[in-house]
Amino acid sequence: MTKYITTPIYYVNDIPHIGHAYTTILVDMFKKYQELKGNSCILLTGTDEHGQKIENSAKMKNKSPQEYADSISFKFRSLWDSFNISYDYFIRTTDSYHNIGVKKAFEVMFSNGDIYKDYYEGNYCVSCETFFTKRQLLDNLLCPDCGKETTALREESYFFRLSKYQDKLLEWYKQDVIFPLHKKNEVIRFVESGLSDLSITRSTFKWGIELPKSINDNKHIIYVWLDALLSYITPLGFGNNKENKMKLFDDATHFVGKDILRFHAVYWPAFLFSLNLPLPKKIYAHGWWLIDGAKMSKSVGNVVNPKEIADTYGLETMRYFLISEVSFGQDGDFSIKALTKRANSELSDKLGNLLNRLLGMSEKYFNFNIESSDFSLFENEIDNVNNIINSLDSYMENMMPNKYLEELWSIFDIANITITKHSPWEMIKNNKKDVSSLLVFIANILAKGALMVYPILPQSSIKIMESLGINESFYKDIIKESKMIKKFTLTKIPPLFPKLEVKEEQLNKTKEIKDKQVKEEVNLRQFDKLDIRIGKILSAKKVKDSTKLLVFSIDFGEFGVRQIVSGIANFYKESDLVGINVCAIINLKPSKIRGIISEGMLLTAEDSDGNLELLRLNIKHGSKVC
Known part of the structure; x- marks a missing residue:
């Protein structure tokens, strides 16, 4: 069965930041891992372009909402293209086919008796585009998600019978679909506290999808979160004239930030229940990237631009840092010094240096042609390497990519320790055959490592494989069946991971960020x-x-x-x-x-x-x- 995986549909209120890049790189990593194993995988991403916040932002820029959305959506897509993200669908919620599908979904839920008209009286957070009851507010006024002041309002609205699906949701959570598990427990507590029916239309602004003509009510537009969540199925042909590929949704996995988990783990499955559609197989919720412990914010001025980081230190370095630095689900602190330190010690000193040592000795002793069928000297090491490789799948499937990398890097430690132990520069004087066996053993470790690191470092992985004279077709033999390649014709390549230095301009930017977080002290x-x-x-x-x-x-x-x-x-x-x-x-x-x-x-x-x-x-x- 083809796996269907999605990023969030990113809100176009501003240009992409490092948090957006983190989510998208994680999903790209997961897709590349599935494809490495031979599994078919489809990746969807895109932009969420409706709502009051977009209307307000466009007004401030003296643009129409569509012009404003066009400019920001273009920046998202261009960034993902420059990052070589392997997406299959890029949806915009202003796409005409999506408009048709959203209206169809509204009609279906309405005909099912799950939508009714009443008056909404409560508090609304413009920033989160979300309604809250009094019991959900902080200090009776503040948004429980972002902490900003909400607005009390009373207006006519259409409601979705969310309360109707409370028991079905709690039953669904027993399947362990939400990861990490502590996030699942938060969702369960929220639902068990009692669900109120959800206001799903607005009438105080116009930038959104109008109700279907069959409802005969042109005062209202559809709630931005109902609109956005449906973007996971409208590209698959739901409710519109696109080719019907809804079968893909039978094995759907969503990746989201922890701040939007409730929408994906409560509202979205309830909508799917109403539409009589399958529910996601898994929902992964990751943490935030912080700067000195503070959440990134445009107004504070501490937002990290991922394009600048990739251009300065390398895309692959950034990918490696984001995936290895923090446990999935936990918040991470972004630091240029931490990035360069990890790149130098792990990418340069361990992986890059190991390849350089292999190429150097192979050139010097064997003119790049190494061969052996006798690995008796390295039986224990081979067993350890294969055991580590065989353990990696569970880490990736349980979304522990930092642990995946930690374990994978231990095979490079084994290789480096083995070189030191056998001292091939001494051994070559009396036993050229064993030196060849040693180098073939090292080449096999690099081959296995290059294949398994492909989801995280795709470009570097391909360069290592080309240097070793292998490709992805070797996965079946040397990974699945733990076989050893007996002959290599190596090709010398430039050093993959030159040592990095912290760029002065980046340090200055980091300092500016810190300075902006707290203004000069006053007495x-x-x-x-x-x-x-x-x-x-x-x-x-x-x-x-x-x-x-x-x-x-x-x-x-x-x-x-x-x-x-x-x-x-x-x-x-x-x-x-x-x-x-x-x-x-x-x-x-x-x-x-x-x-x-x-x-x-x-x-x-x-x-x-x-x-x-x-x-x-x-x-x-x-x-x-x-």
Whole structure:
């Protein structure tokens, strides 16, 4: 049966970062491993392009949502192409066939009685494009996933009967489909706490897929997560005029970040139950890449650009570091120094140097032609190597690629130790035959290692195999059947892994990242100079000939009514602001903005997408923030 594996459908609110690269490289690794074993495998990736966040980001860039989505989606696809990712499908949720399939899915679920219309009253996180009940919120206001402030709203919505599938989901989890297991337990606890029906349409913005005509309701668009999750099956022909390849979904595996596990392990299987489709065989949830323990964020300025890392240190080096540095499911700390250290000690000193030693001695003693059928000197070593190779499959199938590499690298240790033990530079003086046997033994270790490292280092693996005069067809004999190749005609190649040095510009960027994470320290006396007060907004009006500025009249209690100008017009309607309590610095020197006196500064927070949100405190206006 052909395996069908997917990356998440990446949200196009910004360019790809190292976390996106990590997921995609993991999936590419898994596909290449399956193909190495002779299994057919199809890989899907793509971009998620609808939703309020995209609409807002496009507006900020003075582009239409489609233009904005086109530009970011192109960057994702171009990056995966430059990284030699072996994807078979690249879906965009703005593709016409996907639009047709999503509408069909909505109709099927509606006809099954799993969709109904009601009013949604609760809290919505724009950043996560997700609704939350009061019991799910942090401090009765904050998003439990990203920690940002949610918006209370009441609007007409279509709902999916998620609660109907609670018991079926809990039964499905018994099959051990979610990895790592501690993530599975988190999902089970979430579902056992009780599922509420899910709002699956929005009516407050327009950038999304409209409801099917059969529903006869043009006020609503389909919830971005229902839209995005269906992208795993619309390229296979679900509900549209593409060739029907839905049989592939019988053996589906999803790779996701831990922050979107709930959507894939709760909402998605429930949708599939409703559509009477098979459920995924496995869902793998990985951790985040952090910088000095902090999650990467555009607003903080600590996002790592994977293209820059690959261009500076090499794509294969980056692949090796990302896969070997952290246990799957755990968070990892990205560091240029750690990357270069691991590359030099493991890629250069162990694997690269071993190949160089083999080529050097083969050239010097045998003109690159080595042959032997007597491996009696190395029987124990051969058994150890074969046992290690035979153990690797379980590590990859259980998504332990760092352990896979750790074990694989131990065969190169065996080779290097064996060379030192037998001292071929001394042995050649009296026993040329045993030296040839030793070099053939080393060549066999490199052949086995080159084949097994192919999923992680495909280009380097091919170069090693070409140097040894073998190819993937040798997998059956030397891996599956543990045979030894008896004759090699070697070809000299340039060193595969030259020693790396930390580039000064990368160190400077890392320093800038750290500097941006925490601004310069201030003492209490400096902070006390700021008079931050709570004010109640009395009025808010747009500034003439400006798209960004609003002029406010704000009551600060005993400190009087003040006029403040603020650049938040793209994020709020004036009418929604009247009557709310906000934070402001009121002892700034008055300034003129567009000819209007501003007597203070409103305090806002900026998220990773550049969206601004006013800081609010529901206490008496005039109160001091201290």
